[in-house]
Amino acid sequence: MKIIQFIPSLKGRGAERVCIDLHEGFLRAGYDSKIYITHNIVEFPIDKKYVEYIEVANIEATILQEDFDLLIGHMTHTAKVLRNMKKDPRIFFVIHTTISAKLKKMSWKARVIEYLKLQLIYRGAKVVTVSDWVRKDLSLLKIKPSYVKTIYNPFDFNRIELLATTPIGLDSSYIIAVGSLEPVKRYDLLLRAYASLQPKESLLILGMGSEERKLHALADTLGISHKVQWLGWVENPYKYIKRARLFVQTSDIEGLPGVVIESLILKTPVVATDCPSGIREIIPKELSGYLAKVGDYKDIADKIKQALDQYPQIEREKLEKFRLEVNVAKYLKLMQEEKILREN
Numbered sequence: 001m002k003i004i005q006f007i008p009s010l011k012g013r014g015a016e017r018v019c020i021d022l023h024e025g026f027l028r029a030g031y032d033s034k035i036y037i038t039h040n041i042v043e044f045p046i047d048k049k050y051v052e053y054i055e056v057a058n059i060e061a062t063i064l065q066e067d068f069d070l071l072i073g074h075m076t077h078t079a080k081v082l083r084n085m086k087k088d089p090r091i092f093f094v095i096h097t098t099i100s101a102k103l104k105k106m107s108w109k110a111r112v113i114e115y116l117k118l119q120l121i122y123r124g125a126k127v128v129t130v131s132d133w134v135r136k137d138l139s140l141l142k143i144k145p146s147y148v149k150t151i152y153n154p155f156d157f158n159r160i161e162l163l164a165t166t167p168i169g170l171d172s173s174y175i176i177a178v179g180s181l182e183p184v185k186r187y188d189l190l191l192r193a194y195a196s197l198q199p200k201e202s203l204l205i206l207g208m209g210s211e212e213r214k215l216h217a218l219a220d221t222l223g224i225s226h227k228v229q230w231l232g233w234v235e236n237p238y239k240y241i242k243r244a245r246l247f248v249q250t251s252d253i254e255g256l257p258g259v260v261i262e263s264l265i266l267k268t269p270v271v272a273t274d275c276p277s278g279i280r281e282i283i284p285k286e287l288s289g290y291l292a293k294v295g296d297y298k299d300i301a302d303k304i305k306q307a308l309d310q311y312p313q314i315e316r317e318k319l320e321k322f323r324l325e326v327n328v329a330k331y332l333k334l335m336q337e338e339k340i341l342r343e344n
Contacts, residue, residue: 131278
């Protein structure tokens with residue numbers, strides 16, 4: 001049986017990591033797995049025989065020629081490209097982020113146009129949301145797919161733990177943040193919170209993006225450049241996360257923030273903004289006191305100080321719902337259910 005995933009590229013970001021992990025899970029389960037991309041960028045380690053670059057204009061025709069059993073389209077781009085195929089019962093589109101939060105950041109006119117596009121794209125389609133929050137958001141927006149199911153992003157606990165054992169060559173204590181340097185991630189808040197605290201720990205930032213120069217300049221202005229290390233995109237962030245005193249996320253919006261889950265898997269304390277996302281589906285009740293107000297660097301600073309002073313023990317069993325095997329099985333169940341329906 002053949003499973004295809006379609007994603008714009010395999011850049012070093014969250015949704016792309018999900019795509020790679022699902023691919024590995026499908027292969028382990030004995031399925032034929034393939035990934036189509038329309039931008040020829042591959043930053044994750046993967047055997048290139050499983051990845052095929054196809055121009056956008058040719059993707060629909062190529063897929064129609066494939067004898068596949070399940071197609072998983074990641075991100076809105078893929079749903080737009082395959083909008084004419086959305087009623088194919090074998091195709092599911094994954095929504096990785098909270099749509100309403102993205103719409104709120106647009107001008108009124110742009111918001112209306114984008115909303116109408118989303119209605120056309122997803123109405124009548126089969127959709128997977130990465131958190132219950134994203135699914136609820138879809139419902140509140142009155143976007144009506146023919147089918148919606150929440151399947152959490154999969155995490156390969158064994159791979160993460162193994163990669164975390166790699167030496168890093170850093171002796172000093174540090175706080176870490178990982179993610180693309182884009183406006184939605186609000187690294188400006190992290191820098192301001194860090195500057196207001198002036199902790200003895202240095203600040204390690206892993207990621208690249210459009211805000212890099214602006215953030216470097218802000219660190220200079222705040223007088224903390226000597227304590228901030230910018231490592232760029234790192235293939236193995238786990239070795240740094242494992243040894244950090246604290247992981248901090250300051251985003252305005254997330255779908256299901258994977259690096260928060262990865263940090264908890266590695267038993268690294270987490271401070272995160274309580275943003276529109278699945279964050280409360282990740283953070284156990286006993287750790288919810290370390291969720292900060294969105295857009296409030298002073299509250300972020302307070303939560304960082306609290307976490308550095310004292311942090312409860314992280315109970316790994318509460319993360320089992322994110323395990324790779326659990327969520328790969330849910331996708332395979334979708335495939336089997338659709339196959340039975342078609343045959344009947």
